[in-house]
Every structure is written in C-alpha cells, then in structure tokens.
Amino acid sequence: MKPNDRKRRPSGRTTLSDVARAADVSPITASRALRGERSVAPELVERVKQAAEQLGYVPDPAARALASQRSNQVPVLVPLLSNALFVDVLEAVHSTLLPQGFQTLIGVTHYSPEQEEQLLRSYLAHRPAGLLLTGFDRTEAARQLIAGSGVPCVHLMELTRAHGVYCVGFSQVDAGHAMTRHLLQRGRQRIAFVAAQLDPRTMQRAEGYRRCLREQGVYDARLELLSPQPSSMRLGGELLQDLLRNHPDVDAVFFCNDDLAQGALLAALRLGIDVPGRLAVAGFNDLSGSDQMVPPLTTVRTPRGTIGEASARMLLGLMRGELPAQHSLDLGFELVVRGSS
Known part of the structure; x- marks a missing residue:
C-alpha cells in the first residue's frame, strides 16, 4: 500500500x-x-x-454517534476544578476510560443545579455514551433529562439506596460523626463546626456532627458557624477568629474541609494559640499539605481517586449492558489522627 x-x-x-x-x-x-x-x-x-x-x-465522532446513536464521549460534571479533591477524581476517571476508547468531557457546575441542568442539556444533545455526575443535588428538570435520555449514569461522592440509581462514594454523615466522636474521646466538650460553601456534602458532614453531639447530650447550635462564601485558607483564619471572639470557651473546631482548617492553623500560629493544648483543630479530605502543617492536621481521608476509578468501571459495565453487583458502592473513609487534635 x-x-x-x-x-x-x-x-x-x-x-x-x-x-x-x-x-x-x-x-x-x-x-x-x-x-x-x-x-x-x-x-x-x-x-x-x-x-x-x-x-x-x-x-469521526460525529459519524460514529450517527451510526450507533451514541458517541464515545463521557461527560463528567464536577462542582469546581480549583478543588484538588475533584482533580483527583477526574484524573482517575480519565485514566480508566481512555484505554477503553472513551473521551472524558469535563463540565463545571459551580455548585449550581441550574448550571448543571444547562450542561446536561448541551451534552445530552450529542448523545454521550455515559454520564458521571457529582452527588444528587439537581433540578427536577435535570432528573427528567437523565431518565429520558436512556444514557447510563453513575453518581459520585454520595450514596443512596434508591432503586435504579448507581453510585460510588461514602457516607458523609458517618464521616462527620466519626470525626466528632474522635474529638469527644480526646476530652473535648465545646466542639464547634465551621463550614463554607455549604454544598450538600458539607451539610451532610454537619448532620453527622450534630448526631454525635446529641447522642452525648452536649450539642449547642450556637457553635455552628456556617458561611456561604467560597472555601479558602484565608476564610478559615477569619472564621476561627470570629468563632473565638464570640465563643472563647470553644476547645475544638471541626472544619468542613482542609482548606479552612489549614488557614485556621496558620492563624492560630500567628495569634499564639496553642494547638492542640488550648484548641484542637480537625479538617476533612486530607488534602495536599495537611500533613505538613504545624502541627500536622487531623482529618478525614477520602478515597477520591478510588471513587473516580470505581465509578468509571461501573459506568463501563453499564455501557456494555452489564448490571453491577452493587448499585450503591460504599468505599468508606479513614480517620487520620495527627498532632492538631
């Protein structure tokens, strides 16, 4: 030739x-x-x-989609790309799908169900092979779009027992409960919960915090500091100072994520607050740098890379017409105890 x-x-x-x-x-x-x-x-x-x-x-993906009524594209919708958690998920999804001939398309919802609905309308018009979506917080119209499309779909980061819904994640409520229990076991009684962004998974962690303290009869709603602002290290420091100004008797703070907790540790260092002697500090997600803080941050390690890989493998099976052994795959979490608690 x-x-x-x-x-x-x-x-x-x-x-x-x-x-x-x-x-x-x-x-x-x-x-x-x-x-x-x-x-x-x-x-x-x-x-x-x-x-x-x-x-x-x-x-030619367009020709292939026309011939098969389905493309080789898999949209993955995540809230943010600035959050390392979702970058790890995307990397694992891409590494799993690419060798099987599927192209990952990234959509960013900015925690907005309305933006997610708009993205779904756009992606579904191109007849994707499958969908990977973060959580379950979406509009009713988006749910109808997914159900009516016939496109296989797997949900990430959260779990449900709802029939016919496929998901891979862990219990955010149980993780919040476990961290609060750890702080109680360390002798802390005035435990605050500080959060930002206030997305559904953050509020599930808050629910775990509340349940644990209520079980021990020490829950105080005044010790919840919830900010709708985007999460950042800077905000973590500011929220710590606001909390201690209004509640100087607080002896532990459970931050909804490591960004806030890292910022709080830096603020405590500047202010001369003894951690963990005067104040225990805990975070969530075990992001990069948490083990290098002074002191190293106690946190919850989430299996985000494993979630990305497992959800992609579940979706590959669904796209082949195979039903998974489990509709809801719980990959658990790990309490990582370091010097800050």
Missing part, C-alpha cells in the same frame, strides 16, 4: 472506507475491528489497525 494510492473525500480526510480498502475488508468489518468487537477475527483486527495507523486515520 502506498500513500498516493489513498482515495479521500474532497476534504482530504482519511475515511473508514479508505482503511477498509487498504485492509481488504468491508467498512463494517473495519468499524467493528476498530471498536474492539470480539466477533472479528484477531488477524483481521490487526490488519485493520495497521492500515489505520499507516493512513493516519482518526475516527
């Missing part, structure tokens, strides 16, 4: 028919071989792949 033997469309693009002609097979066989279907003999698959490589063939 010589390069000048190719017959191309006027655009100059090498087509599937060119590949089939070079491999001496039908276009249908070439298509099946490139998709990795088992019905094609291995020697034919190798011949088609060699022809595609020599011709520089790049599949």
